[in-house]
Amino acid sequence: MKYVAELKAKIREKLPELDVVIGWKQGFDPVHASPAFMTTPEEIEQLVVNPLCVQNLATYLPGLKGKKVGIVARECDTRSIGELLQESLIEREELTVFSVKCPGAVDLVKLRQQVGDLGRVRSISFDGPRVTVETPDESSSLDLGELLPGKCRVMAYDEPVLADFRFVDPDQDTVCREEADTDLVALEQMDLDERFAYWRGHLDRCIRCYACRNVCPMCVCQDQCIADTRDPHWLSAETDVRQKWMFQLIHAMHLAGRCTECGECERACPMDIPILTIRRKLNREIHELFGYTSGMDVDAVPPLLTFQPEEKSITEREW
Amino acid sequence: MNNPYLPEIAIVKEIIQETHNIKTFRLVFKDPDKMEQCVFEPGQVGQLSVFGTGESTFVINSPPTQKEYLQFSVMRAGEVTTKLHSLKVGDQIGVRAPLGNCFPYEAMKGKDIIIVGGGIGMAPLRTLLLYLLDNRQDYGEIKVIYGARSPEDLCFTYEFEQWRQKGADLVLTVDKEFPGWTERVGFVPAVLAEEAPAPMNRVAITCGPPIMIKFVLKGLKELDFADEQIITTLEKRMKCGIGLCGRCNIGTKYVCVDGPVFTQAELNELPAEL
């Protein structure tokens, strides 16, 4: 991105006032970017912004409470920041948001489906909507639009929820877009038995590593999660699919009205389980019931922490 | 093959309410042969199982010479200890014992002894003390400083007289004045400083709450005890008790098999992760 130089200059300027600035840098191989915790000018030089910068860095913010933190954030990432602020999990004064216009994102699972094992990719380059990937065997030219993660196809973010500094290239378009939620639509076309079998099958793979939980910016409990306690004893330590399923429901219900659909849970899942779908379904229902979208308004109250004596959208079933 | 995870079934023979949150359990193996075969050394631990709740580690605090039962003192803190406290005489539980190392009682022969205990920390020391008293002739002076917050928080009060009769110089202390309390008043480290045992040919063994240990160690240093002369026991969260599950290590040492007894000199070799 052309704005990266400008971004680096701004971070350099602000760094003396900040304890750390979180951004991305090149990771261990061509297709992986990695969070960068920048405290020195040299580290700022390593900063990159490209469609491989997939991590939502907002997830680190609650853990850095009390420190002056700068964060490089895409538009969708600022939604998580907005929600964190709304719940007073972080302090606005401690935060400096370097808002960057999203260059698009690559779903590595989709990339793998296209080019095979990512561990063999020698190089990857971006030229507008074209993505060129080189492996020892071949060179592929792909369309970035086809590689976008599902989360980029359900909501279009033109502007950040909040920003202290904004970086946009001239003529840069918004890459994410609002389309039908294909995963959910596909699921809802199945009959109930198939859906049950779908989840039973997928969740059976879960290894209970809790990457989905730990990467979630809205998981406030972290070390105190009820998935790990015996008082209360919601889950047993067993690894049968019930426990795994129940955990997903715990996570989803605790996120209801708070989930910012950043998709990190699904991205982090080493077993590639499509768990975002459950959260997305809840978000859709919350929108329908309460006209509410999380994270967009720092002053709003999450819908499950309030009520209306007359609920317009809830039809009381007469029994 | 011997399955080290498999507890023996034991029956609660007697329960002694020591303090408001400490109970002592006397356990007998269901299989009399096992009782017979159970050989352990002072300082070794056992894993007590309340099936359905889990297992927890406690020092066997009866002396090896006591063949009638195994004794454990349990302070109520977590899930297992709470469940243990709800046991009744006649209830059956699981026991895996003995595990871990023991106090170097052989190496202590011919030496003067200073035992410094606080609160529930007296439990592991009791087994050593009783062993020493049973072999009184092998050891020099045996001084015991035992303190607790209040007289109600002292364990084994019913045995103090016996310990004294058998030749222990028992110094009791509580944190502040209490009506009817005629023994010493003051924190354990302060009483240690007052007693000021000479370090020559002496071994110090201490066990108690971390804050007490910290100041007792400091006090012993000030009395010129060498690290090799100071012995303590460590506690860690343990599961398997046999060095496999991987959580109780400090660097290369596994508290469950390499401990719980360590000299200060040994601890100095370990990384600082207590």
Next chain:
Amino acid sequence: MKIGVFVCHCGSNIAGTVDVAGVAQAAKNFPEVAFATDLLYSCSEPGQEAIVQAVQEHDLDGVVVAACTPRMHEPTFRRAVERAGLNRYMFEMANIREHCSWVGKDKDANTRKASDLVLQAVEKLRFDRPLQAKSFDINKRVLVVGGGVAGIQAALDCADGGLEVVLLEKTSTIGGKMAKLDKTFPTVDCSSCILGPKMVDVSMHPNITLYAYAELESVEGYVGNFEVSVKKKATYVDWDKCTGCGLCMEKCPSKKAYDAFNEGIAPTRAINIPFPQAIPKRAVIDPTYCRQFIKGKCGVCAKVCPTEAIDYEMQDSFVQEKVGAVITATGYDLFDYRKYGEYGGGRYPDVITSMQYERLLNASGPTGGHIQRPSDGREPKKVVFIQCVGSRDKSVDRPYCSGFCCMYTAKQTILTKDHIPDSQSYVFYMDIRAPGKMYDEFTRRAMEEYGAQYIRGRVSQVYPYKDSLIVRGVDTLLGSQVEIEADLVVLAVGAEASRGASELAEKLRISYDAYGFYMESHPKLRPVETNTAGVYLAGACQGSKDIPASVGQGSAAAAKVLALFSKDQLESDPQVALVSQARCVGCGKCVQTCPFGAIQLAEDRAGNPKAEVIETVCQGCGLCTVTCPQSAIQLQHFTDNQILAEVNALCQQAMEESFES
């Protein structure tokens, strides 16, 4: 842990459709159950004794009684368990009567269900922990809201019992509806003669602080320690100076003010004292009629007032009071007689309400006790009374019986005859409800001695004819249509919840029924208590009732308060939320949702924010427990683990069965 299970026969109530001994036998195989038996009547003295004995004999740690609903006997058994030396929260009940034996016919199914319910209770009990009630000081002052006869009685009884009483009345005088009445049934004694002295007692009692023309603004706190804010509405007369001489009222040029006390049958002055015996006897300006307020000039009252008490600039003011208990005695309002268009109420001046008629009968009323038709002042000869106007009628959403209309109508027919000996009264009624002492005799007297003609049937229409009214109805006993030419039609309007009752209920956090009447704790056994500790009910605010019942309830509520205050300290229910400091992350979501403000954020030693429950304020609803994502705040006795244990107990078999293989 050792658990004892006691399965109650309840005579044949349970044993009739549940194999009680079989349930007890099954319970012996439940975890940690060390003793199980069946009892004929577990709540009886021998039954309770058997429980106490078994606890001691078998060294039990907890008790499950499978019997009736815990809403009935949980307190009974908790006391028994406590007598046996256990903590009273080491007890669970399995409801195998209301939820089982009484609703299922199949004995096998019922027995299985009863066993499940016992297992469920046992599994919950395994997670019960002894809970200790905390004691706290109480403020031995009581607030009585409403100065009608019920409130007056409650206030006087409390005051006589040595309590300081704050009495709140929204109008400018106490006395309520009773003060408006002429005579009272069934003795036909003068209402003001019997109420008047009580009103004076209130004004003279050293323990009673009266706020008239005042309303309850807000209530904070909890039983023993309520803090209330009282709004003293602006009267525009400084009551400390006003002597009630009445000069202002005499000279007031605004003579068309609405007279609420007289039910609007005659006008009053813009500045007025409602009636001569008013307590306090103080003037109030009605700014909607006062010329000083409407036109900005007049000032007559200010000029004539000998004590210079008039203050046109007066604003509402607020007083804070601390009390330990609240008695609500807010009474009732009358059904709007215009709602039955066919009766012509509000359209024809000679169709009036029973209360308006009362004021016509009353010697201190605007007509001096002479019955005069509102339209032309003529003395009516034929008076038709229509009963159940706004009672027992689903079509106007008043399906309940107001209970006192039959009686006051009978009284009014008697009084009519007394006032106008050549008059004839007709009463259209549905049924005569006269179950009180001397009540039925009274209605018979009205018919037999005073010749009131009772017609069983509804009136279909009232319409004007010449200078009188035709009342068309049906006599269902004769099966014929009836038409009566009446000079005056009196509608026996029913009672409905006092306007503003629901707002007050929400301030006090008490519940009210679909009609706005306050809900008592138990319809039979706790008729003056509410479900909010320290808030009691007296009089018609709980449901329509007559004077003796209201007075009785006033005394009952006072007795409850006196009993409550007989101790210097109260014990709080320990079934409250408890925060695990170690697990709380201080996110504050519980603080946000607690309906009682019972949770606050405090800091731990390390300066981390932690939720903290104010035990005496917590009501034990458990909302916070569900709100807290890490379940760090647990409602004691209803913890996650306890409910999960119940779920697991109930799903145990289902779970095994649902594995296909």
Next chain:
Amino acid sequence: MVMGDLKFCPKEGLSRWVEELSREHTVLVPQQAGDAVEFLPFAEGSELSLDRQPTAPPKKSVFPQTETLMRFEYQKDPEHPDRQTLQIKETLPGKEKTVILGCRPCGARGFSVFDPVFGQGEYLDPYYQARREHTVFVSLACRHPENTCFCNWVGGGPADSAGSDVLMLPAGGGYVLRPVTDQGRQIVEVGGFEDASPEQQTEADRLAEEAAENLSPAPELEEVPDKLFELFENLDFWELMAAKCISCGACTYLCPTCYCFNISDEYSGLQGKRIRTWDNCMSNLFTHEASGHNPRPTKAQRLRNRVGHKFSYYPKLHEQVFACCGCGRCIKSCPMSVDIREIVLSAKEYADE
């Protein structure tokens, strides 16, 4: 190696062999499941997925995520319900043979880290041993090392045979099967394969060599155990290394050598079981004591222990062998791309200022 031991399995002969094996044994083969590749029991029609490194290693076949150690039951005498007796029943795994076919050499090598701990110390783990004894590993040598592969750092290689019973070496449109153990030899015999031709053998060796060459060169790690020990108290270093870690268990649960476990009881009514489940040293609760004390409260301290265990404590206790097989799963499965190689090298190159 006896020459006649080497057999050749043509590509199309593979599923027939697997089918044959699955008649007598449970055969776990990598199969596509969702977007992941998992070891699942071979059933008729199962498609082998051999092109990708399986998402999870075959660890759970020998060290299942949940192992029932024993069952217990409280038995009650209906006449005296207060007297209940406890029965404990040991639940050792059965003796049926399991074949893992198509794992990578690193996956099989992982168990060589388990063996000294679970099968050679003072206490032997009968569950592990039973499963280990009855499991046969047929490993597929790697042709194309990935960016995350570093088996050569820790003593392995694309055609490493440590821990394997049979090695499958791609060659000539099929596989040269090289039995490593007697168990392996028996397994290969089941296939009734022809001997591998010298050309096939040469090609297999050549491809293995090529693969090895494609790995980035292994650094010298000899001083790492001491270096890490020295760095123990340098919390700044560990905080820097752990900054991006989110304390999840993706790395440990997918690691072929991580063996930390938890033991807990689950019950229903009067019955229950004591289970052993994988545990994650990166979790705060791993060392959290009932008193509230935690010797490793921060992720930096936990990462220090994880890396320390693999590259310092374990080698110090077990003949300088690293507790790592270099499969790279912890790197590629890490949501935040934490790279253990980077940490080890940083420690190695760390110079006190």
Next chain:
Amino acid sequence: MSAGNGRELRIVGFLCNWCSYGGADTAGVSRLGQPTDLRIIRLPCTGRMDPLFMFKALLSGADGVLVSGCHPRDCHYSEGNFYARRRLELAKRLLPTLGFDSGRFEYTWVSASEGKRWQQVVTAFTEQIHTLGPGPKFSH
């Protein structure tokens, strides 16, 4: 009064103490016959009803879950059922996505005086669950 073919299904009820538990008592006192499948768990308030209990029950093999509390505005704790309504409605709407018929879970309001209504609720819900049949199965 047994619904269906006589074989009971497992229905777990969560009732608030003040209204619906009382309503069920009232039904009992009035001897209003009901199917026997339901087992009731008493809660102080529907505000205590964590929707996760419902999921837990369904995943543990329950065939149906019924929650009942005070009518809105009548909550003993003023607001508990208002929060519950939002939580439970949302949870109910999630069920079909997971492969559970949303009819396996209902929440409703029954006051302490509505014994007749309670009878109708239990009867109708039990019939509904019998129509749906046993809940989805897990297999190993």
